[in-house]
Amino acid sequence: MSGRRSEPVYKQNKNQYRLGMSMAVAAVVMLIVVVGSNSMSLKAKQAEYQKREQELQQLIDEEYARAEELKELATYTKTKKYAEEVAKDKLGLVYENEIIFKESN
Numbered sequence: 001m002s003g004r005r006s007e008p009v010y011k012q013n014k015n016q017y018r019l020g021m022s023m024a025v026a027a028v029v030m031l032i033v034v035v036g037s038n039s040m041s042l043k044a045k046q047a048e049y050q051k052r053e054q055e056l057q058q059l060i061d062e063e064y065a066r067a068e069e070l071k072e073l074a075t076y077t078k079t080k081k082y083a084e085e086v087a088k089d090k091l092g093l094v095y096e097n098e099i100i101f102k103e104s105n
Helices: 009-076 080-089
Strands: none
């Protein structure tokens, strides 16, 4: 023998076990940090998308209301009352027996 004593096998295994465990713990901690940061990023995006969805839904509702108003206007323009209003306002027409009073300055 060379006179050099080597460590017992169980101590070498114990050191390798500690090194392996510390590397595994470090890997798990890194994984948790990465997943946590990605989770925060996704939550921010989700909040942004929900806000945008609400804005778009409001625009859709406004357009439906506008479409209803246009339908009502289309119906109104086909009435006799509308024709009379246009004839009076735009063309200045009146009925034969109607008296018009004008304001004097």
